[in-house]
Structures are given as structure tokens and as C-alpha cells.
Amino acid sequence: MGDVGHTRVNEITVEDLPALVAGSSLLCSAAGDASFDGYCEIVAELLRNRGSVRLVELDSMPDDALCAAIGVMGGFAPMVELPPSGDEAVLAVRALEDRLGRKLDALVALNAAGPNAVFAVAAAAVLDLPLVNCDGMGRVLPLISQTTYALDGMPIGPLSAVSLAGDVLVLDSGLHRSDLLLRATMQAAGGWMLCAMYPATVSRLRTAAIPHATSRVLEVGRHLTSATERGALLDGLARAVGARVVGSGRIVELGHATRTIGPRHYPAVPTSVVVQEYADTGRMIRLEGQSELLVAVIDGVVAAAVPDVLCLIDRHDLRVVGVETVAVGDHVDVLVVPADARWHSKAGLTLAGPRAFGFPVRHPREEAQR
Amino acid sequence: MSRNRTPEPLSVAELVHFGPLSSARAFAADHLDRQVSRVALVSELDQIRQCEPHAALVLHGSAALGAWAVESALRLAWERNASCVIAPAEIAVTSSTAQLAERLRVPLFVVEDPATHALELSAAVADTEAARARLTARCAVLFGERSTVRDILGVINSEVPGVTAALVADDGYVIAGRSAAGRPDGGHRVRVPVPGPDGRPWAELVAQLAAWSPSWVETVELILRLARAPLAASVGRSWLAIAHQAASERLLLQTLLRGEDVTDPARDAGWRLDGRHVAVVLRVAERSVQAEDSTTPAVIVAWRETFAHLPLVPVEDGWAAWWTDPEAEPEEVAAQVRDFLNPVRVPLELTAGVGVAGEGVNGLRRSVAEAQLASAVASRIGGGAVELFGELGPRAVLACLPVTEIAAAAQVALENLLGAPDAEVLITALAALLDCAGSTGQAAARLGVHRNTVLGRIERIRARGVDLDSPDQRLALHLACYSLLSSRGWRS
Numbered sequence: 001m002g003d004v005g006h007t008r009v010n011e012i013t014v015e016d017l018p019a020l021v022a023g024s025s026l027l028c029s030a031a032g033d034a035s036f037d038g039y040c041e042i043v044a045e046l047l048r049n050r051g052s053v054r055l056v057e058l059d060s061m062p063d064d065a066l067c068a069a070i071g072v073m074g075g076f077a078p079m080v081e082l083p084p085s086g087d088e089a090v091l092a093v094r095a096l097e098d099r100l101g102r103k104l105d106a107l108v109a110l111n112a113a114g115p116n117a118v119f120a121v122a123a124a125a126v127l128d129l130p131l132v133n134c135d136g137m138g139r140v141l142p143l144i145s146q147t148t149y150a151l152d153g154m155p156i157g158p159l160s161a162v163s164l165a166g167d168v169l170v171l172d173s174g175l176h177r178s179d180l181l182l183r184a185t186m187q188a189a190g191g192w193m194l195c196a197m198y199p200a201t202v203s204r205l206r207t208a209a210i211p212h213a214t215s216r217v218l219e220v221g222r223h224l225t226s227a228t229e230r231g232a233l234l235d236g237l238a239r240a241v242g243a244r245v246v247g248s249g250r251i252v253e254l255g256h257a258t259r260t261i262g263p264r265h266y267p268a269v270p271t272s273v274v275v276q277e278y279a280d281t282g283r284m285i286r287l288e289g290q291s292e293l294l295v296a297v298i299d300g301v302v303a304a305a306v307p308d309v310l311c312l313i314d315r316h317d318l319r320v321v322g323v324e325t326v327a328v329g330d331h332v333d334v335l336v337v338p339a340d341a342r343w344h345s346k347a348g349l350t351l352a353g354p355r356a357f358g359f360p361v362r363h364p365r366e367e368a369q370r
Numbered sequence: 371m372s373r374n375r376t377p378e379p380l381s382v383a384e385l386v387h388f389g390p391l392s393s394a395r396a397f398a399a400d401h402l403d404r405q406v407s408r409v410a411l412v413s414e415l416d417q418i419r420q421c422e423p424h425a426a427l428v429l430h431g432s433a434a435l436g437a438w439a440v441e442s443a444l445r446l447a448w449e450r451n452a453s454c455v456i457a458p459a460e461i462a463v464t465s466s467t468a469q470l471a472e473r474l475r476v477p478l479f480v481v482e483d484p485a486t487h488a489l490e491l492s493a494a495v496a497d498t499e500a501a502r503a504r505l506t507a508r509c510a511v512l513f514g515e516r517s518t519v520r521d522i523l524g525v526i527n528s529e530v531p532g533v534t535a536a537l538v539a540d541d542g543y544v545i546a547g548r549s550a551a552g553r554p555d556g557g558h559r560v561r562v563p564v565p566g567p568d569g570r571p572w573a574e575l576v577a578q579l580a581a582w583s584p585s586w587v588e589t590v591e592l593i594l595r596l597a598r599a600p601l602a603a604s605v606g607r608s609w610l611a612i613a614h615q616a617a618s619e620r621l622l623l624q625t626l627l628r629g630e631d632v633t634d635p636a637r638d639a640g641w642r643l644d645g646r647h648v649a650v651v652l653r654v655a656e657r658s659v660q661a662e663d664s665t666t667p668a669v670i671v672a673w674r675e676t677f678a679h680l681p682l683v684p685v686e687d688g689w690a691a692w693w694t695d696p697e698a699e700p701e702e703v704a705a706q707v708r709d710f711l712n713p714v715r716v717p718l719e720l721t722a723g724v725g726v727a728g729e730g731v732n733g734l735r736r737s738v739a740e741a742q743l744a745s746a747v748a749s750r751i752g753g754g755a756v757e758l759f760g761e762l763g764p765r766a767v768l769a770c771l772p773v774t775e776i777a778a779a780a781q782v783a784l785e786n787l788l789g790a791p792d793a794e795v796l797i798t799a800l801a802a803l804l805d806c807a808g809s810t811g812q813a814a815a816r817l818g819v820h821r822n823t824v825l826g827r828i829e830r831i832r833a834r835g836v837d838l839d840s841p842d843q844r845l846a847l848h849l850a851c852y853s854l855l856s857s858r859g860w861r862s
Contacts, residue, residue, distance in 0.1 A: 253466050255437070272437060274466040282473065284466045288438045297438045299470055300445020360414060360432040361442070 009055050009215045012121055012131070014047040016218055020117055023221025025320045026237075027113035027139045027337065029292035029309045031076070039083055039115075043122045046086075053121050054130040058211055061106065063203035067132055068096055068196045070123040071110025073144050073161075073182060076324075078191025079115065088162040088194035089123035095160035095168045096196045106130045108205065110144065110197070111137035112213035119194065120214075134205060135213035136198065138340045139309045140292060145179045146352045148342050149198045152208035159197035163189035210340045216241060227318045234313075234333065246296055246303055246334040247285045248315065249277040254328055271323050273312070275334055285334055287312075289323055294357050296334065305354040305363045307344075309337035378585045379405040379424070380498045382454050382477055383532045389501060390490035394456070394479035397463060398471035402532070403582060404453040409491040411484075415439065418446035426495070428456045428488040437467050440478070448474040456491075458484045502589045505530065509593045513600045517607070522600050523547035526593065532580030533590055537564065537601065539573050550578065558582040562594040564601050572605070612667040620684040627685075627735055641681060642694040648703045648727045649737035652711075653688035653745040655719040655753045665718055676710045688745055690738050700724045704756045711754045719753030721745060726760045743769050750856060773853040780850035787834040788854075799827040800836070801851035804844065 012020065021040055047053070070089060072079070097103055107127070109120035112135040124131040136147035150156065158172040161182055167189055171178055178197075186193045200208070219240045227233035237243035253274035273293070275285040286297045293310035296303045304310055312321040312332040321332055342348050344365050350356065353363050362370075383402035385391045407424040410417070413431035421427065429443050440457045444467075447455050454477040457463070463480055471478040481487045494501050512525040519537060523546045526535040536547030558579040566572030575594045579587065619639060626632045626643075636643055652669065666684055673682040673691070682691045693703050704724045711720050723744025725737030740759035746769035748757040759766055781788060790796055799817060803824070806812035810828070814821040828838065837843055 253464055255462070255464065274464075276466070282469070284441075284470055286438050286441060286466065288436065295438065297441055299473075300441040300443070300448075302442065358435070359438075360435065 009133070009218060011052040011054055012047075012214070012218070013052040014044050017044050017047065017118075017121075019218050019221030019225050020121065020214075021221065022224040022320075023217035023219070024113050024115070024117035025322070026220050026224065026241075026311055027117075027217065027309055028311070028320075028322065029140055029294075029306070030287075030289065030311050030321065030323045030326070031114065031140055031292040039079075040118065042083075042086065043118055043125070046122060046125050050125045050128065053124045055133050055214060056106065056130045057133050058202055058206050058209065061132065061202040063201060065105035065202045066100070066102055067106045067108045067200060067202060067205060068093065068104055069108050069110040069136060069147075069149065069198040070120045070194070070196055071116045071144065072119050072192055072194050074186050074192025076115070082164050082190050082192070084119075084194065085164060085166075086122075086126065087166065088164070089119075089126050089196075091166065091168050092160045092162040092194055092196040093123070093127055093129075095162070095170050096158065096199060099158045099160065099170050099172075100199055104129060104199075106132050106202075108132045108198075108209060109135040109214060110147070110195070111135050111140060112217045113137065114140040116140075117214065117217050123194075131214065132202070132205070132209075133214045134209035134211045136209060138210040138213055138343070139307065139337075141307070141352055142291060143179055144182070144195070144197065145175045146356075147198070148210055148340065148348075149200070149205075149208045150175050151342060151345075151348055151351060154198055154200050154204060154208050156197050158199065159195055161185065161193040161195045163193050165190065169193075210342075224318070224320065230315060230318060230333075233318050234335075237335065237337075241337050243335045243337045246310075246336050247275065247277050247283065247298065248333045249275045249283075249285065249331070251326060251328050251330045251332060252276045252284075254326065273323070273326055275312075275332060287334065288359070290357060291323065293323065295354055295359050295361070296336070302354070302361045302364060302367070304336040305359070305361065306357060307339040307348065307352040309335075309339065311335050311337065378498070378583050379407045380495060380501060381405050381583050381586060382426070383580055384501070384586060385426070385491065385494060386479075386531060389494045390487050391456070391479050391481070394481045394487075395459075395463075397468040397478040397480075398475060399477060400472075401475040401477055402454075402580065404477075405583060406453045406491075406495050409488055409495055410452075411488045412443065415442050415446060418443060418450055418452070421450050421452060423451035425450070425452045426454050426456060426491055427452050428484045428491070430458060430484045434458050434461060434484070437461060437464060441467055441470050444471055444474055444476050444478060447476050452476065454479060456481055456484055456487060458482075498585070502585070506589060506593055506596070510596050513597055516600065517604055519546045519601060519604050519608075522597055522604060526577065526597060530577075530590060530593055533577050534580075535575060535577040535594070537573050538576050540571075545573055558587070560587055560590050560594060562591060562598065564598050566602065566605060572602075575601070609667040609671075612670050616666050616670060616684050619681065623683045623685060623690060623738075626731070627738060629735070633731075639681065643731045643734065645694045646696050646698055646727050646729055647692045647694050647734040647737050648698045648700050649690060649692040649725040649734060649741040650703060650707050651685065651688045651690050651723050651725075651738065651741040651745040652682070652707075652720050653723070653749045655721050655751075655755070656749045669718065669720070673710070677706075685738070685742065688742070690741065692734060692737065698727055700726060700758050700760055704758055708754070708756045711756065721748035721751065721753065721755040722757075723748050724756065724758045724760075740766070743767070746770065768852070771849070771853065773856045776849055776853035777857040780854050783846075784836070784850060787831065787836055790830070790834055792830075796827055796831050796834070797851055797854055799824060800831055800838075800847065801855060803828065803838070804848045804851065808838075 107124050107129050110116050120131055136149040156175050156178045161169045169185055223236035255272040271289040273287040277283040283299050287293045288295045294306040296310055314321050315331040315333055349363050354361050382404055405424055406426045410421050410425045411428050412418055412433045415433050427447050433439055434457055440461055443455050456479045459480050459482045509529055513522055516522045523535055523537055534548045534550050537545040539545055560577045562575045563571055564573045564575055577590050577594055622632055622635055669689055670682050680691050682689045707722045723741045725740030728737040743766035744757040744759040744762055747762055748755040802813040802816045810821050810824045814824045
């Protein structure tokens with residue numbers, strides 16, 4: 001879906017930052033947003049001082065150019081309490097370069113969505129490296145192993161991770177053990193770490209990455225920041241990313257204890273949002289989430305599910321509503337943004353489909369194929 | 371419980387009310403009439419797609435992972451025409467889930483231990499006849515242990531699931547039970563006539579059913595039939611007790627009125643003899659059918675419903691009661707009694723006489739005697755009449771006149787006068803003249819005619835051989851006129 005309504009962008013300037021932030025919030029699947037206190041101002045300052053970040057396409061890069069994915073793992077709350085110092089990206093990339101014995105030629109985003117969309121731009125700015133217009137998720141997913149990079153067989157390591165205190169960790173392990181080990185370290189390090197991982201050449205990334213990820217976020221962001229009218233916004237999002245309105249209504253119920261058992265390895269508690277539709281039928285759209293919204297069940301039927309992005313847009317403010325800020329009584333449109341096609345493959349759904357999150361249901365696409 | 375056909379499966383309502391779902395929290399509980407043919411323990415939502423219709427779906431394992439899973443199960447249950455969904459209690463069922471159940475009309479139950487419930491449900495569903503027989507047997511045992519109408523109705527209302535029962539009299543009066551059952555509006559109903567202690571139709575047991583199936587109706591009807599004999603027995607017992615008590619109180623009151631000292635037995639009977647009394651005597655209206663002994667319990671029961679604290683004691687020609695209160699006034703008592711007579715629930719036209727207030731036992735004796743006289747006057751007037759002795763004064767004496775006999779004698783003695791074509795006019799004029807001590811002016815005013823008219827009528831009376839001037843004849847004439855006018859037999 002990366003090239004839906006795609007327009008070519010060559011650089012990211014300080015003026016693009018608001019659109020980047022707004023666009024990245026839509027692809028969070030309602031898991032908070034990137035505009036946490038002050039950080040965006042720091043990045044803006046950085047872009048003003050260092051100039052714009054070059055955004056390059058995979059096609060325009062030499063095959064053997066070496067890239068690594070930049071992304072933060074951890075929670076939103078720790079990031080708000082302990083904001084980045086600004087040196088993390090330099091430390092992480094230098095440590096990885098030391099381990100690889102070779103300089104990086106460009107950076108890619110782990111995922112051009114949520115805060116990581118901004119972290120990748122900031123890292124490129126501070127390191128004066130070009131940012132490749134692609135990512136490994138096309139949205140926010142909770143585990144660093146849930147990437148199209150991994151899906152395509154790219155090794156996650158060696159990787160480096162840097163904490164707020166300047167601790168540098170270089171890790172050389174498999175996909176799932178890396179996730180486990182980093183998570184444990186991250187807890188001890190203060191709740192989040194910036195990582196440089198999935199080192200790969202451009203030729204490897206051409207099959208593994210989701211192209212145009214950053215420009216897509218910018219385009220979504222421009223629709224969100226310039227929207228004055230609901231219909232136009234929904235049309236714009238439909239053209240840009242194929243967003244579809246699942247239903248519209250009023251939020252009638254919020255819950256945190258609506259699921260009893262399920263996988264324990266996700267770093268969040270279950271959340272449930274119920275939207276009652278305006279139509280006379282009074283259909284109930286139950287959105288089940290775990291930081292992100294994962295499944296939409298309409299009157300008992302799974303209507304949409306992860307890895308497609310489920311999000312809420314306030315019908316009056318035309319803003320993306322996150323799980324943290326949603327309130328009973330809000331009037332919202334429930335949108336589903338289809339994930340990249342490779343997420344809909346059998347392996348993709350196994351890695352990031354509803355069953356990977358403990359929902360023993362089939363994704364609507366699997367259901368349709370029965 | 372017919373043996374010659376296969377019983378229909380139990381309905382969800384039956385499982386709720388006397389089966390394993392009785393302790394479950396229920397949602398969409400207005401839709402319990404579906405039958406349950408089998409029970410399916412569902413550990414994965416996909417299993418529901420293979421379920422046959424009319425299954426009770428018990429969710430556990432991954433089919434019960436949360437509210438969303440229960441909602442998915444409800445939806446699949448609806449698609450498969452399942453009878454109900456049973457979910458474990460650790461799932462918090464919120465209003466949106468309840469609303470979905472309601473909209474899909476799929477009953478949802480929440481239980482502590484779904485696996486145990488699945489077993490119990492399977493047992494109940496496998497042997498519907500046994501489940502119904504257990505209920506019937508239980509009711510029969512409880513009927514035997516209860517002795518009042520109210521308690522017997524209570525057994526039906528509390529034990530039989532989804533059934534509201536009442537004992538309703540012919541005229542729609544709810545004798546016992548829940549009045550909702552007797553209302554004529556809609557719903558499935560079972561009716562069973564109940565004979566009284568004398569074997570004659572007395573009332574009807576009416577049961578309103580929340581859910582309907584032929585077997586269930588049969589079961590409910592059987593239970594109602596089982597209740598008939600205990601009901602008749604309880605009524606017979608209570609009427610016998612009333613009749614017995616009435617007979618002994620009647621003797622006691624007779625002794626009291628004779629002037630003998632009955633202070634101790636009267637106190638034992640709960641009678642109040644000290645203080646200020648106003649007596650009332652109820653009497654059957656003269657024109658109505660004569661009271662039988664068997665009417666006494668009915669009158670007493672009706673009286674107790676209104677005046678629970680006042681004894682009603684049979685006396686000659688009626689029933690006596692008295693108000694004991696320093697403030698008691700005959701007018702107030704008369705008003706209360708009038709209210710009682712108005713919608714009285716006995717098949718009798720009753721009238722009442724009220725005595726003057728009196729102090730102590732002697733005052734009570736006098737007040738009862740006065741009330742008796744006043745009731746005799748009231749009984750001539752007809753159903754619902756209440757006469758106060760204090761307002762009647764000496765006129766009450768007239769109540770003792772055997773007017774029927776006197777009227778019969780008068781028809782012979784005054785044959786000539788009564789033979790006149792306008793006999794009624796002449797008798798009325800004669801009575802008015804005698805009432806007014808021979809004053810033609812006053813009689814004319816009383817009759818509302820001119821004095822000359824009265825004089826003309828007097829002439830016609832004289833012409834028929836009646837001597838108006840003889841003092842020897844005047845009392846006899848006055849009595850004859852009064853009796854003729856009071857009895858209705860002679861008028862054409």
C-alpha cells in the first residue's frame with residue numbers, strides 16, 4: 001500500500017515536521033501519539049541548525065550501500081518522563097559501525113509511524129546521513145521482531161541499543177532472543193532504548209522493506225493538518241492510504257478488564273472501546289486493543305483486525321484519538337487502513353495477525369478465502 | 371407427563387427456573403421460550419459453526435477470552451439458531467454485550483463454573499421427563515405441608531418457573547396469589563376450576579406462563595390440579611373453624627344479652643365489654659332470599675376482611691358487632707358500615723341497623739337491642755340500607771309489627787275499600803289523614819294535593835263503609851294502612 005497516492009519527496013524540512021507528527025499518529029493504531037512534550041521542538045531546532053534531511057528512494061541508492069534501521073523500543077510514558085538527550089543515535093550508530101567494521105551509508109526507519117517516524121528523521125539529521133524512504137512495519141507494532149525485515153529473513157543483529165544514561169549495548173543474537181534480551185535490558189535502563197538494528201544493504205532492503213513509508217506518513221499528515229471538513233479528510237485519507245470507515249458513532253464504553261486470558265508477552269494491558277453506531281440498527285463496534293487497537297468486532301463479527309491499522313478520528317476536531325485520550329461520549333469515525341500486502345501473507349498474519357495477539361480468530365481476509 | 375408421546379425438549383425457561391441455570395446471571399432473559407435439544411461445550415469459537423440448532427452453548431477456554439469473544443459467540447449462536455449462550459463469570463459482561471444479546475434475542479447466562487454447568491445441563495436435557503417429574507413431586511410434597519390458601523399459592527409462585535398463579539373467584543376477584551396472573555391481558559395461560567368444600571364450583575386457579583411449550587403447559591396444568599384438593603381442604607378447614615367459632619360466640623352473646631355475667635369467657639373471646647359501645651346488627655334484606663346457615667362463614671369472612679379487629683357474632687335474624695371507643699358515634703359507625711355493605715363480597719343483600727352509644731355491659735346490651743330494631747327497619751328498605759336507632763326513635767317499634775300478617779287481615783277487613791278502582795290512592799290518603807291526626811290541611815300538604823281533593827277522597831272512603839270518626843276503629847285502621855303500604859303483596 002506504500003505507493004497509494006504516493007508523491008515524491010526529496011527532503012524533510014522543519015516545515016514538514018507537523019505533518020510528519022500528525023501522519024505518524026494515524027498509523028499508531030490509536031497507541032498514543034508522537035507529540036510528546038518538547039521533543040518535537042528539539043527536533044525542529046535540530047533541523048533548523050543542521051538543515052533538512054535528505055529523503056532518498058531505495059531505487060536511487062547503490063546496491064551495496066549499508067543501512068540500519070533506527071527505532072526506539074519502550075513505552076510512551078517513560079519517554080515522556082525521561083526525554084531523549086539527543087546523543088543516543090550517534091552512540092548507537094557508532095557502536096554498530098564498530099561492530100560491523102564499516103560505516104553506514106544511510107538510515108532507514110524501523111517503522112515510520114508513531115514516535116519512531118520522528119526518531120529516524122532526528123537520527124538522520126544528527127548523523128548527517130540520508131534517510132531511506134521505507135520502513136519495516138508501515139504502522140506501529142509492539143515487538144521489534146514484528147517487521148517485514150524479519151518476515152523477509154533479514155537478521156535483526158548485530159544491533160546496538162543505547163539508553164538515556166548513555167549505556168551502550170551491542171547484541172548479536174537471533175530475532176526472538178534479541179527481543180527478549182533487549183526488553184529486559186530496557187526495563188533496567190529506564191523504560192526505553194534507541195536501537196540501530198537490521199543492518200542490511202540496499203539490495204537486501206529492496207525486497208524486505210515497505211517502500212515510500214515516510215512520504216506516505218507525510219501525505220497522511222498533510223491531510224490531517226489541513227483538514228477543515230470531515231468528508232474531505234476521509235476522502236483524502238482514502239486516496240492516500242486506502243483508509244476505509246468501518247463505522248461512525250459515539251463511544252459508550254471503555255474497559256480495561258474485558259479480556260481474561262491470553263498471551264502475556266506483550267508490554268501492555270488489554271483495552272476495550274465500544275462505539276455505538278448512529279444508524280437505527282444500533283450496531284456495536286467493539287475495539288479490542290493492547291496499547292494499539294487490534295481487532296474490531298461489530299455485533300460479534302470480526303470486521304477488521306491487526307495488522308491492518310485501526311484508528312479513531314474525532315468527528316468534530318478531525319484529530320486522531322488515541323487510546324489514552326479517548327473518552328466515553330466522544331463522537332468518532334472508526335477507520336481501518338489496510339496494511340502492506342506482505343502482512344496479509346500467511347507468514348505475515350502469523351507474525352502480526354490477530355492470533356499473534358491472542359485473538360483466536362481469523363483475519364477478515366483469511367475468512368474471505370475460506 | 372403423558373407416557374404415550376415423547377416429551378418436547380426442555381425450554382431455556384425451564385432450565386433457568388428449576389434446572390442448572392437457576393443461579394446464573396441472565397441477560398436477554400425475555401427470550402427464554404426456545405427449546406434446548408443438546409448442550410455443546412465450546413472451547414473454540416469455530417466449533418459453534420458446526421453446532422446443530424437449539425443447542426445451549428457453554429463457552430470456555432479460548433472461546434471465553436473476553437467480552438469480544440462472548441459477543442462473537444452470541445453472533446455465531448444467532449447464526450446457528452442456538453438456544454442460549456453460557457459464559458464464565460470471569461468475563462465482565464457490560465451493557466454493550468447485554469444489548470447485543472438482547473438485539474440478537476439470544477439469552478446469555480453467566481456462571482461460575484461452565485464445565486460443571488455443561489454436565490448438569492446435559493443431564494437435564496437428556497431426561498426432560500425426569501426434570502419435570504422432580505418439579506411436580508416437589509410441588510406435591512410442599513402442597514401437603516401447607517395449610518392455607520395463601521401458602522399453597524405461594525408454593526406455585528415460588529417453585530414453578532416462570533409461572534404467576536392466582537386463585538380467582540367467578541367475578542374476577544383475586545382470592546389469593548399474584549393479581550398479575552388474573553389480568554386478562556395476553557400471555558399463555560392455564561386455567562383449572564377449583565371446587566369449594568361443598569363440591570360446587572368455587573373459584574379458578576389461573577397460571578400465567580412466561581414461556582410456552584405443550585409439555586410445559588401439561589406440567590403446569592398437572593401441578594395446578596395437584597393443588598386443587600389441598601385448596602378445597604384448606605377452605606373447608608377454615609370455614610369449619612369459622613362456623614364453630616360463630617356458634618360458640620352466638621351462645622355467649624345470647625347469655626350476655628340475657629343479663630348474665632360472662633366477663634371471663636367474653637374476655638377469652640377477645641370481646642371488649644368496658645367503655646363506650648356502638649352496636650351494629652347486620653340483617654339480610656327482607657326482599658332478598660332468606661339467609662341460610664351456610665352464609666354465616668361467608669359474611670364473617672367478608673366482615674373480617676374489612677374490620678379485622680371487630681368480632682361479628684350471629685344473633686337471631688342477623689349478625690351483631692360493636693365498636694368500643696370513647697369517641698364512637700353512631701353516625702360514624704353507620705358510615706363505615708355503609709361502605710362495607712356497598713361492595714360486600716357475599717352473595718347476599720345485607721342491611722344494617724346502628725344502636726345509640728352506651729357505656730359498659732348494660733349500655734352494650736341496650737345498643738345491641740336498638741341496633742336489632744333499627745336493622746329490622748332497614749331490612750324492609752332493601753340492600754345496602756343502614757338505619758340509626760337514634761334517628762328512628764319510637765318508630766323503631768313499628769319494625770316489630772308483623773306487617774305481612776296485618777296486611778293479609780286488612781285485605782279481608784277492608785275488602786270494600788280495597789275493591790275501589792283507586793284503592794291505592796284512597797289508602798294513601800287515609801294513612802296521611804291518620805298520620806296528621808285528622809287535619810285535612812296537613813294531609814293535603816303531605817300528599818301534595820289541594821285540600822278539596824283530600825275532602826273528596828274522604829267522602830269516597832266513607833262511601834266504602836269506613837267510619838273515620840270512631841275512636842275504637844282508628845288504631846286498627848292506622849295499622850292496616852301502614853301494613854298495606856309497607857308490604858307490597860296487595861298492590862296489583
